[in-house]
Amino acid sequence: AQTVTQSQPEMSVQEAETVTLSCTYDTSESNYYLFWYKQPPSRQMILVIRQEAYKQQNATENRFSVNFQKAAKSFSLKISDSQLGDTAMYFCALNSNSGYALNFGKGTSLLVTP
């Protein structure tokens, strides 16, 4: 079984500051993929960033980067220069080559304040 845990139900950050969202996971698979999705009030799930477990280099997408610690099974998301539009629920998710359904954490609600 695969599990994803997000231990921070809510977080707040001021505009232009940096925030880190935590995610830990458990899987017996050797080949898997990790994702961060953003869900604003519009409900649309938007892919933020993706990491292949076999890649040692941490993925980066503009202001978003991850800290992937494979041995610790940790996959945190860092948002730099936070913007008001970053306010949303953030979900960490896990998939593997042998499966197809994404396993989601319960989410972290991020509020960016002026």
Next chain:
Amino acid sequence: GAGVSQSPSNKVTEKGKDVELRCDPISGHTALYWYRQRLGQGLEFLIYFQGNSAPDKSGLPSDRFSAERTGESVSTLTIQRTQQEDSAVYLCASSLSAGGTDTQYFGPGTRLTVL
């Protein structure tokens, strides 16, 4: 190109009625998924279609839930004799193929409210 679309956006129904939710995947995507998101929760997998293969229905919570997909086109999720615990957002996603290799892209969801 166009993303995943879902209809209706919102659906309010009375307990005991049947409802049908629709999903249009991204053109060319062979894999299609349905998830349910209860209030304040993450997403839970319901059902998965891959091309013309038999769907994986292992996530469906009861036999009141069913889904169909014709080829690689539109899918419908049907909930019969709706109950209040069925109230949730139902999200559809599609990907080029199955497995973790290809990213799943989500539609905007249908919010179902059962009174």
